Amino acid sequence: MSSATPLSPSFDVDRALQLARKTIDIEAAALVGLKGRLGDDFGQAMSAILRCTGRVVVMGMGKSGHVGRKIAATLASTGTPAFFVHPAEASHGDLGMVAPGDVVLAISNSGEANELTAILPAIRRIGVTLVAMTGRRDSTLAQHADIVLDSAVDAEACPLNLAPTASTTAQMALGDALAVALLDARGFREEDFARSHPGGSLGRKLLTHVRDVMRSGDDVPRVAPDTSFVDMMREMTQKGLGATAITDAQGKVLGIFTDGDLRRGVESGRDLRALAAADVMHKAPRTIRPDVLAVEAADLMEAHRITSVLVVETDGRLVGALNFNDLMRAKVI
Known part of the structure; x- marks a missing residue:
């Protein structure tokens, strides 16, 4: 029977609260900065997705991949057909899931994730619209993209400035902003939401006769x-x-x-x-x-x-x- 891990001798409640509040402050500031940079690129990304005759294919590695899965799920449940493809798997056959007429939303804070940059030329040859969500406009990803959504943050909330924290918060918020703007542009209603959520309480209320x-x-x-x-x-x-x-x-x-x-x-x-x-x-x-x-x-x-x-x-x-x-x-x- 294992015992609970003892608290570190250096653990200090006041310091923990101070760091927690600072984390929230940093991430809130990142979102405010993101809001101020929204402009023509966001509108171009929306237009590309609204014109899309296929689906939105979301890609991302590591933490950006986790965010990407959530963005794909949010898009799909709010009227924009979307799914997630792992970049590493894409180079081993899953790239066949991407077809002409799709829009690829590639997410990488650095824009240099090896597994993602390796398949960018192949993505371009398919003839899709490539939208990059990245914190670096001079990155390899941004240079290959048709449209760049700037998700840059001044600093991560991590005290070491290493673990993706503020950057993934910005990515998540930008994905949500895109999904919400798209559902409004499509005239997406409660009834439409219910059809994609038949097991939820709203689905039961709006679909059960x-x-x-x-x-x-x-x-x-x-x-x-x-x-x-x-x-x-x-x-x-x-x-x-x-x-x-x-x-x-x-x-x-x-x-x-x-x-x-x-x-x-x-x-x-x-x-x-x-x-x-x-x-x-x-x-x-x-x-x-x-x-x-x-x-x-x-x-x-x-x-x-x-x-x-x-x-x-x-x-x-x-x-x-x-x-x-x-x-x-x-x-x-």
């Missing part, structure tokens, strides 16, 4: 208007919705009877057992169409303080039902 979560067929409690009160209660108990629809011979909804109606009926002192469904039902109940978003059903229930809603077609025929618990299980709410 009532028909996807409603109870249907024999699972929908329904009785005729002349059904006895006892049989109606048996139907409600068996189906477990907390309500039942009352329908005519054509399946059109005439009313609804809920657990709340039962409670109010008992409190009134009426002899409910002597009555039929038509005598106790609530006429003109709240209904919803199967093709609307499930979140609208949740809004309907909340607005009218009900826990169940019947699903009907345009002609009033009952096709389903759902309650608050159904929506919770589907993670719509």
Whole structure:
């Protein structure tokens, strides 16, 4: 059983906090400087990507590669088809993933990463637009590029000025800025975002329809208007919705009877057992169409303080039902 590594004798909390704050100050200053340099090159990069008939291929080595993977993922999820190719793998066959019509976004702070510079002539021969994101405009990468995005920083936050810190923060922010500007230019909306995030909460809210979560067929409690009160209660108990629809011979909804109606009926002192469904039902109940978003059903229930809603077609025929618990299980709410 291994023991925890003891704290260094030189560890000092005050010094650690001082370095932490200084790190944030340096990286914040790097972003402010980056903001001031945004100009025509940024607009040219956007135009190239918007005109692109292929995809954005992002490349980068080391920490720049990690940033590149994130930028590619952000672009892809916000309406700009993109993927990451590792420069070292590109020289061993993966360069075949790059095709004419693509835009290559190559990221390197120094602009001299060997694995990246080695494949620049081959990238140029493919006939793609090469966008460089680099901290050195005189670098090999910048000289090969059609467009250069300046991500230079005055200093790294690392006390040794060695570990990529402020530079990778600048790269990440510049990638985010590009993705956000592109999604706005494309008219990218919440619905588009949801389609690429079907497993997220927003995706479920904007892509899940009532028909996807409603109870249907024999699972929908329904009785005729002349059904006895006892049989109606048996139907409600068996189906477990907390309500039942009352329908005519054509399946059109005439009313609804809920657990709340039962409670109010008992409190009134009426002899409910002597009555039929038509005598106790609530006429003109709240209904919803199967093709609307499930979140609208949740809004309907909340607005009218009900826990169940019947699903009907345009002609009033009952096709389903759902309650608050159904929506919770589907993670719509």
